Amino acid sequence: MRRKRTAAVLLLLLMGVFLLINTPFIWKWMYPVKYQPEIKLAAERFNVDPMLVLAVIRTESAFEPRRVSKKGAVGLMQLMPETANWIIKQAKFQGLAMEYLDDPKVNIDIGTWYLSYLLKQFNGDKVLALAAYNAGPGSVNKWLEQEIWDGSRERVEDIPYGETRHYVQKVLYYQEKYQKIYQNDFK
Known part of the structure; x- marks a missing residue:
């Protein structure tokens, strides 16, 4: 009798967990979004999928705005200071200074502009653009030219x-998750 009761309780518990796991609340808890207004604005401004921006931020910094990598990349989108300086000049960002690179809005604007730039450089191919965001466009072009990687x-x-x-x-992976969970929240 006791085994049946224990089995019944376990079954109910498993059913409860299974039902909970498929609720939006649980998914949003597992894949949180911070800085939604800033991401939405930058994504619209620079014509980049906001779910891609979210995925880059999640991968780069886990939404920690003051994160600095061992190599010196700064902020939510982990921008190297030299790259950020180049972007500020290229994009003619008025009044932006390097000391604000850990400010979420500044970092998101600069990083999203750079994603947009890379997407244009690689004809909208997000796989190539992401590889370039991480390794640099020169490395990606070299791999393509030397047929090390076909870019797919x-x-x-x-x-x-x-x-x-x-x-x-x-x-x-994160872009697909965010797309499923937040597709209606960024419209």
């Missing part, structure tokens, strides 16, 4: 830098 999502495992290979896979 299906052949991501051919990317010679392990960090870049995993980066592209993670960002694409």
Whole structure:
């Protein structure tokens, strides 16, 4: 009798967990969004999918605005100071200074502009743009020219830098998750 009761309680508990796992609340808890207004505005301004921006931020910094990498990349979108300086000049961002790179709005604007730039450079191909965001456009162009990697999502495992290979896979994974969970929240 006691085993049946224990089994029944376990079954009910498992059913409850299964039902909860498919609720929007649980998914939003597992894949949170911070800085939604800033992301939405920058994505619209620079014509980039906001879910892609979210995925880059999640992968780069896990939404920690003051994060600094071992290599010196700064902020939510982990921008290298040299790249950020170049972007500020290229995009003619008025009044932006490097000391504000850890400010979420500034970092999101600069990083989203750069994503837009890379997407244009690689004819809208987000896989190539993401690889370039991580490894630099020069590396990606070299891999394509030397036929090391064909640039396709299906052949991501051919990317010679392990960090870049995993980066592209993670960002694409998170973009799909965010798309499913938040598709109506960014309209």
